[in-house]
Amino acid sequence: MEQPIRMKNNGQINIVFNAENRKALQKDLPIKEILVQEIPHQHVALKEIEDELKSLVGMEEMKRMIKEIYAWIYINKQREAKGLKAGRQALHMMFKGNPGTGKTTVARLIGKLFQKMNVLSKGHLIEAERADLVGEYIGHTAQKTRDLIKKAIGGILFIDEAYSLGRGGEKDFGKEAIDTLVKHMEDRQHEFILILAGYSREMDYFLSLNPGLHSRFPLVVDFPDYTIEQLMEIADRMLQEKEYLMNRDAERKLREHLIILRSFRGPISFSNGRYIRNVLEKSIRAQAMRLLLEDSFEKSDLLTLTSQDLIFEDDEKE
Numbered sequence: 001m002e003q004p005i006r007m008k009n010n011g012q013i014n015i016v017f018n019a020e021n022r023k024a025l026q027k028d029l030p031i032k033e034i035l036v037q038e039i040p041h042q043h044v045a046l047k048e049i050e051d052e053l054k055s056l057v058g059m060e061e062m063k064r065m066i067k068e069i070y071a072w073i074y075i076n077k078q079r080e081a082k083g084l085k086a087g088r089q090a091l092h093m094m095f096k097g098n099p100g101t102g103k104t105t106v107a108r109l110i111g112k113l114f115q116k117m118n119v120l121s122k123g124h125l126i127e128a129e130r131a132d133l134v135g136e137y138i139g140h141t142a143q144k145t146r147d148l149i150k151k152a153i154g155g156i157l158f159i160d161e162a163y164s165l166g167r168g169g170e171k172d173f174g175k176e177a178i179d180t181l182v183k184h185m186e187d188r189q190h191e192f193i194l195i196l197a198g199y200s201r202e203m204d205y206f207l208s209l210n211p212g213l214h215s216r217f218p219l220v221v222d223f224p225d226y227t228i229e230q231l232m233e234i235a236d237r238m239l240q241e242k243e244y245l246m247n248r249d250a251e252r253k254l255r256e257h258l259i260i261l262r263s264f265r266g267p268i269s270f271s272n273g274r275y276i277r278n279v280l281e282k283s284i285r286a287q288a289m290r291l292l293l294e295d296s297f298e299k300s301d302l303l304t305l306t307s308q309d310l311i312f313e314d315d316e317k318e
Contacts, residue, residue, distance in 0.1 A: 045116035046070045049109055057230045057237070057273075062106055062221055066113065069219070073117055090189040091119070092216055095197040096204075097223025100272030103197045104158065106223075110193075111156045120193065122154035130164040133177040141173040145180040152192045162196035163206035178210060185216050226272050228258050235276050239305070244284065249307040254279070257312055275313075282311040 046067065053063050069091070080086035091114075095103040108125045115123025128148055135141040148157060159165075165174035185194055196203070200222065207214045226234065232255060239245055246254065262270060271278075287309040291301055 043070070043074070045113060048116070049113045052109055055237075056102055056105065057234050058226060059102060059106065059223070062102075062223070065219070065221060066110065070113065070117070073119060088190060090185070090216070090218060091193050092185055092189070093193065093195045093219040093221065094203060094207075094217040095195060095221055095223060096200040097197075098199060098225055098270065098272060100270075100274030100276075101223035101225065102273065103223055104160070107156055107158045107195050107197075110195075114193070115155075120155055124152075124155035126152040126155060126157050128157065128159050129161055130174065130177075133159070133165065134173045136173075138173075138176075141176040142180045145177045146184070149181075149184050149188070149192065152194075153188070154192065156193045156195055158195045158197065160197045161199075163198045163202035166206045166209040178213070182210070182212060182216065225270070228255065228262070231258055231272070231276055234273050235280060238277060238280055242280075242284070243303065244280075244305055245303055246305045247307070250305050250310055253307040253310055257310075261312075279310065279312060280305075283309045286311050 049066065050063070053059065053066070072089075076086040076088075093110075095107070097103060104125075104127065111120060111123040111125050113123075114120040126148060132148060133141060133145045135144050151157075165177050167174065181194065196206075196217070198206070207217075232251070235246070235254060283305055287305050290309060291297065
């Protein structure tokens, strides 16, 4: 019986369960239940991560992928327990998308899930960027990169804006960092997980610089920009967490601002959820100053952000 894995032409894996797999395994395992909303009680690790994912807006593709990875790992453990062949697939990943779309948050959740499943011994997240890997002289970069990998053993090494490693050409030390990463991805592929993240277009170009890179990332996930409605939902959730709310005029002003901002600025220079967080933090400070000057401290006043409290980036530049 073949493993429930199908390879696409581009080397990415798509975990599926065909009719033969289901028929052969469903007597002992609740496979069908793994891939639907309600998770059987024995799959506590997945249920806990799903509960955390539910608090995130959007990300339907990521939520589906996490469930599929869980199912594949779980089934392979069951195959091994019954004396069947159990493949060990590298789980290095690539996250493609604009800033503020939740890539770091999801990487941290994946680390927690894999630790609960004994795929990773620690499940911690080490965040890095070009400056953390690239040194100042020959050999320095390789050592810095090895040191980072050593810290990430048992967990996840998350490199944001990874495409910057390939921008300097052949003589740039970034290439040395790439070569070191590739070597350790193979030599220690089951000891840590490497996640490279960055803008979609730049990451595609980055992969083209090294023919061996693409095949080493079997899991590639796109993080789309949030819609206006999703951004408003993110704002609402952030405010609820802080015990604030916006009145109708403030909501209307924020929505109109986001529509205009997305139209003129374009997706690449817009930081999605991060932008919403920055706006709300500045607006809460503006509300505090307004209430102080008005000597107004009723509970409803303390809770409510008005349209005059909202502070946008363009307002600060004027």
